Amino acid sequence: MNILTSIGEVSWFILLVAAGVAALVGYLYSHFKFYSRSWFFPAVLAVFPALALAVFGGLLGGYAFKLWLSFLAAEAAIAVFFRYVVKGRHTVPYLLLAPAFVGLALLLVYPFVFEVYLSFHDLKLTTIMMWKNTGTLPFVGIDQYIKVFTTSPLSETTFWQLLLRTLVWTFSNVFFHVLGGFILALMLNNSIRFKGFYRTLLVIPWAMPQVVAVLAMRGEFHATNGFVNIVITRLLGFFPFLSHLGVAPVQWLTDYPLLTCTLINIWLGIPFMMVVILGGLQSISSSYYDAADIDGASYFQKLRYITLPLVRPVMMPAVTLGTVWTFNNINVIYLVTGQAGGTEQADILVSALYKAAFTYNRYSYSAAFAIVVFAMLFFFSVFYLKSFDAAKDER
Amino acid sequence: MKTKLLILAAAGALAACSRPVADTSKTIVVWEQEDAQVAPYIDSVFEAFKKLPENAGIEITRTHYQTEDLRSQFQAASLAGVPPDLLLGPSDTAGLYAVSGFIMPLDGLFDFSRYNKPVVEAITLDGHSWGVPVSNGNHLMMFYNKRLVGSSPPKTTDELFAFCAGPAKQLKLQRCMAFDMGEPFWMMPWLGAFGGWPMDGKKPTLDTQAMRDTVNFYLDLKYEKKYVPMECDYNCMDSMFKEGQAAFIINGDWAISMYQKQLKKDFGLCVIPKLSKTGLYPSPMVSGKYFMVSAGAKPEKLAILKRLLEFYTSKENQVKQYQALTRLPALKAAGAAPEITSDEVSRISLDQILKGRPMPMATEMRAVWDSARNYLGMATTRKLDVDTAVRKMQENTDKKIAEMNQ
């Protein structure tokens, strides 16, 4: 019986994939027939992703189609709005943006509003019952925000110390991600042998499931059995004079938890930057370098005046987003220090926030905290983008 | 035209596959956070339950969550109004659910006098019982490697340390014993042996001489005697013991069957040795695993749930559970069954339970765990001196409880 159902399932999947392929073929067919008509591309843009959703969501049955229809309706509404209210001036860009932004609004606006609502109310262990039964919460105004700045979710570290630590964590990580990624990308961008193979090896930290990657690296930092300390011990054996310089095996996890986390996170993040920068390097036409060669420019001059400025537009989003992600990323910190030691020396803002939310169930406080984190990141990125634009105008 | 047909055909195929709606009043949803080797046992009991004639048509779906996920998902599901019917887990989050009104008190529904008293006590808060115990224990014990230690384990810490100082040195072990010193759960037995306990009712009692003694005992083990590893978490101690690099380990009853499998005839189990200094036995925290019933469970389902839980904790199944998982029964009648009393392991485990104390269920315990973990870590890595660490442990716990409940 089990075999029969699984055969049924498999053939269903095959059918599903076949339907997807058929849709694709149909699409390509009509594409080459109609692509020059002006209505075609926007129409395809609206229909194709939605159709793909419907095909892959097919297991859901009728409901997927309802959802798909409302999605289309939302897009149509946007199109109509811009055609008649904005008088068609910007129809094309808005249509192009519509699918992405409908999706974003669907998934991100509601949670954000929800968090803002919570942050002005008081949801915690003792009021959950009330909220569940009546749907209302006591309104406390900006009390939670005041608490964010005056108290701390940790015991030994104040909010401001935490903020400083988070900034150090974020910038050291992003800096080394970019530096490491850049060096590797430059090396890989030469016409050397085994390039594809090397690149594949180099992305392993990114490709591995993060949990396992971090746990494996954590093992390498173990005081007696980790690779790092074993290497240090061996080095001391070969070069005894090093010990006079203060080189000695280190209890990484207990003495320098944040440094350990940073090192591991740098290791994890370099491949991503490397791939992005490598892509960016591809956008630079070799004619620039040819011209520079004729002028007799040195390698570093070329790097400074050609490569860096031209890679910037591609690197900038990765750096901005990388900053935001690192600021909010606690996977490494949680996995490295969450289980052992248990001290708070490696906690950053967001991991402290989670402690308030999940250990102490202070939901409103942590919502306010999250909004504060959000605001900080928001102003940082607006500022950063402004300065980027200014730099671009100068050029 | 052809493309349209194709798309239509695809759409038709999709529409044809809507699923039949299950009869939800007979479907029971269970969420658990057990270790993976327990899942087959749980499923087998459910299967047996479904086979009974009066239970025809009942479906049981079991979903596994990690400990942290279970908590957040259960809270979210309860707030969204779609909670599972049953939760299977330890008692430490039960206080949280009870205060939030996510689970229902079960006093009227089950006869709790049929279960062992301490295990019921560990799930009692504000005079109500919040869960049906399915096993008794979850307590720490001492395991040893017979190949290294021989067959007569130490009875007191003096004997233990004598072994570590003498014969163990010849064995070239990495360390004599291993336990997770960073996790306060492993500290509680020793705290008890020094005459302390972290909670008195709902009041944390951490700033005590007993706590200072315990932390000093840790420091002595780590830095002076060097019987325990410098930096070792759960996985590290577990590997050390499995590889025969440590002669002793303190670990919970959940590890029994794993170590039996790993060490085979060298497997040894004993109660944690008496602390020679005070003459008291270490008292591990005792609780168990419990079924909790969601407050959102439909009233018409309660009869089925009651049948299921009574079946799960029937004498026969409690004995089976012991045989499959080496977990001691919570049911009094099953505890006296010959299959259990005749077994050496269960005798020792039971002995250890009797020396333990029920784990407090109050939500205040969360603040205790959190603070204790932090300051214990600071003290044992010598970042704070013992007196300050213990004082701050108490202060911080009080502060966090105030913030949580104000």
Added chain:
Amino acid sequence: MKKELSAAAKRKRLNHLLIHAGIILFAAACVYPLLRIFSVSLRPGDKLVSMDLAIIPAGATFISYTKLLGDTMFLRWLWNSLLITLATSFIGVSLASTAAYAFSRFRFPGKKAGMILLLSSQMIPAGMLILPLFLMIMKLKLMNTYLGMIIAYSVSSLPFSIWILKGYYDTIPRSLEEAALVDGTSQVGAFWRIILPLSTPALSIAFLFNFTTAWNEYLVARVVLFSSKQYTWTLGLFELQGQYITQWGMFAAGSMLVTIPVLCVFLYSSKWLISGLTLGSVKG
């Protein structure tokens, strides 16, 4: 003249040698932990940590692999993941490529705000989204569906994809499209036939990003899926992890197996990462 050339060639060879050495050093740092995980997967007795450094441990056995494939629904989970990931990658990249084109080539009210809005979607700590996400998935009736996963994943990697593609489009000279427009192609036609083919490196970065993110995602999957048949491998592997005891052997074996598809995708992507302008039709 000839002598000079050979000196330059020598220098080049030395350079390449240095580059090879440098890359191999980095690559070793990347591969070594993977080998350690491989040795965990071969180790009997579920030990995550071991006291010995050998890659092939004593008593090495493939039992973890056979147990993982035989006793659990691992293949099924892999299949689910693959389906969701591929769908996500295609949808995500196609949505992003057009949206980025709008941002790169058009002037319209709200352009800046739109870009910032994209970024701000990444700024709320993910853990805080569990509760609202749960409530919303409930309202949309997407519990336990692939569709819910695909929507959530495609949308959540959009900001990065759009930004990176916009950055790349910006580097493509407008003169290329203008030439095509003069030839009578529509604006979108120019996008389709000129911009897209030229931006394959960025498209493949976006694809790789979508792929790896969706492939390794845990949080959203945990909220959306709760029947083990629908699980992605991330959820499936965590079935093996309990409060104290984790079946590390199988866990590591699973991790090895799931790393392979991603590496394959990367290996395959080489072709696409190196193309675009440098190989494209126009220089300068």
